Amino acid sequence: MVQYFSTAFHYDHPWSRVQVGMWQKYPNPQCAHVVSVDVIDRSVHPETGVIRTERLVGCKQAAPGWAIRFLGGTEDAYVREVSFVDPRTKKTWIHSTNLSLCEYMTVVEKITYVPSTSFPHTRTHFHQTAEIQARTKLWKTVGQKIEQMSLDRFKQNAIRGKEGFEGVLRTLFGEDNMQDISS
């Protein structure tokens, strides 16, 4: 069974500012579960100009404590995040997947940031989906329980993520100054 999660909302900042903020999102007090962020690869496409960035995000485990102990995991979990920022079309696509405990479960998160269709210069549309699936190595009941608890944790973190990122954007750009640097 796959647990599926999806959410969409907007940030009241232009796309370019959300992108500038994206690299400075952590640390923020709402997302204390993120303990480290490292860039492990980055390139600018010679033709399209798209920036591809591969990062390793270190988190305190999203899975519940009993599950980590059960699976013999450690406190720290690492996520591989690959993002594509296209300055020409103003589209950002981010794919994240867990490296830790990946033999037992997979969490795949996909995010897009695009200018809002109604207010393209002042508002950014955010869309996020996640798929959580325990692999068959786990007993079925345990697997389902881990999926459900991981999903609950994921939802909590998604809400905190929005609040935290809004705080970061406010610190960087204030509330009133909505000028779009890319237009």
Add this chain to the structure above:
Amino acid sequence: MAHSLKPQCTPLKHKYDACFNKWFEGYLQPPPGGNSESEEAQRQWQRDKRDEYERTCGKVWDGYRACLDGALTEKGLDDLLQQAREENPLIEAEPAEARH
């Protein structure tokens, strides 16, 4: 700015992040002459910016990346990463998903 997974690499990482962030803000700005410039002029501007990134942040990046290398091996992350890259290289964005 966030810490590196290896505390000793954090100062180098912050230096690199600062360099990239500064360059990135400039990269998002429209080319001089705005978007009315010809396609070729825009591409050339983009290439120049790309070179500028290599020139200004290349060395800092090399230092940070070298520091990180050992840490990935120590934590067993290089194998996990290799496996993830083989399973899903993610060389390009998924076109359908990026078009919302």
